[in-house]
Amino acid sequence: MKSTVKFLAIGVLGVVLGVASARPWSSISTVKDRLTQSVAGKIPIDAVRETPAPGLFEVQSGGDIFYTDATGKFVVLDGRLMDLDKKLDLTKASIDKASAINFGTDLPLQLAIKEVKGTGKRVMAVFEDPACPSCRILHKLLSQMDDVTIYHFVYPVIDPTGGAYKVKATLCAPEANRVAIWNTFMDGGTVEGDVNCDASAVGTIMDAGKKLGIHNTPTVFLQNGQRLVGALPPDQFVAALDEAAPR
Template sequence: MAIPFDQLPLSQATKEVRGDGSRVFAVFEDPNCPICRVFTKFVEQLDNVTVYRFMFPVISPQSQNLARMAWCSADRAAVWKSMMEGARPRLAESCDTSGLVEILRTGERFQINNTPTVVLASGKRLVGATPPEQFLQELDKGGRLPAGGSSR
């Protein structure tokens, strides 16, 4: 079931560009998802990628608390990344979490029920533990935005 990449709320994701950023994908992930944490380590080894990470706290109430902590931190990307590496910081800040709500609604809209769920620029969805070789093949095939496409 494809997901139009341009219909993702990319402004609510943390964005990371490595190398020329030519291969583009989004990932919906939960800090309490062991497969997500393994996938994060794998993604850290990739070059020439633009990664949009969506905080998708669906596994447990603890996941929701962690996502709120990261969302309300001064450096969302760094705090989320540390959580995906296993850190459990204690942050007391609170803020407007409507962006997290928008991410969760997007998940409902596109029937994203598992983490990690990857959406390639082509719209192809990869769910769960995709073997690294297969992921790289899919990324090379479907990870480029069409000419004139924008990744905001």
Template sequence: MKLISTLLAAATLAVPCLTATAQESDIRKALAERIPQMDKIDEVRPTPMKGLYEVRIGTDLFYTDAKGNYVIQGELIDTKARRNLTEDRIAKLTAVDFSALPLKDAFTIVRGDGKRKVAVFEDPNCGYCKRFERDLQNVDNVTVYLFLYPILSPDSAEKSRNIWCAKDRTAAWQDYMVRDKAPATASCDTSALQRNLAFGRKHKITGTPTLIFTNGTRVPGAIGAQEVEKRLAEASGETTTTN
């Protein structure tokens, strides 16, 4: 009797799994037939909202009903928990293990005790990066791992090379980004820049600046000093107060 009960219990648990798998298959088929751009779906999974499914293509998220009759492109908000579920999911999908960063291909900028850490991918031709760098001057006690990431203009690679090959990389970078003083022409082994580009492609870093904190959180775009402080505190498990 015990064996029969165990088998029945296992069968009962298997039914929802089989149903969910069949439903996901139906969604994939329907969307691929109706929207050719959705023929390579990476994942289909139910959301906390009954009858609504998340459809993931890379790091792009869409939502659909159980039959794939409707597609929603937007954000899913949990009003009770006051959380943006779409934002939370994308943050998880785009997180980068800080310990996996190839720090040898970056140069470091240390302020104060340098206890807190952040990695930043930047292009010297990026106007937003210049604004970010000027704001970053107000953040103390931090080590910045600066990855040159020349993706914006034909001469981004040349400027990145001159900075990477400078006698003092930090000074050359700060002079250009904060004081608009162009780096002197220099040459050296720039294979690190190629590795940075390869790393960025692998992790879908498509814009600059892109910040990566020690807890794996990725932030695309320029943020102010106050937001950097907040993110650094979150990464180190500290609490922050706002005025």
């Protein structure tokens, strides 16, 4: 959304609150109507919500969050709304909720390369690209983990042409061999294999990724629907994975 919203008038938080406090609070529907008129259809306004900060409204546009005042003329972009008393990042909580999915229905799990280790109780789906350095960092971490079920989705966005062989060599292999082949490619190795099968599943996966708003790799979905983008610090990643696992 960053490139899309450059046309919006940008006000600092103090200006927003100052403008809002100078006039009566508006209803959410009124703020949404005013903001929709201000952006003139250039970005979707999916939801508007009050925040704990008087006169400041949270706006959801797809998986993005920004803030506006009661007039819909001033916005705060790329900022974080923090609750200093509770030490909470309210923006992160809203982004996590807006970008979450239904793990069981939104993902084409039948097209993934499924890897089960140990009990498999901690479940995740990983959209990854062999040409992505961050993907390889995450893949190394995953290789060291036990009691996980990983749905690997081949997602060659960095070098679609160069990655075509690796993707086809994996998907054209017998199902029992796919995990080992894919892991070899993700570890930087090479495998000779058949690439003359129907690999149309790649297109279906790419379409699903676009529909889910996946622009960067790696993108991980936990079984509670939470989305994690990029190679997080290992302790943060494991903590999120454990939190999402059934008790």
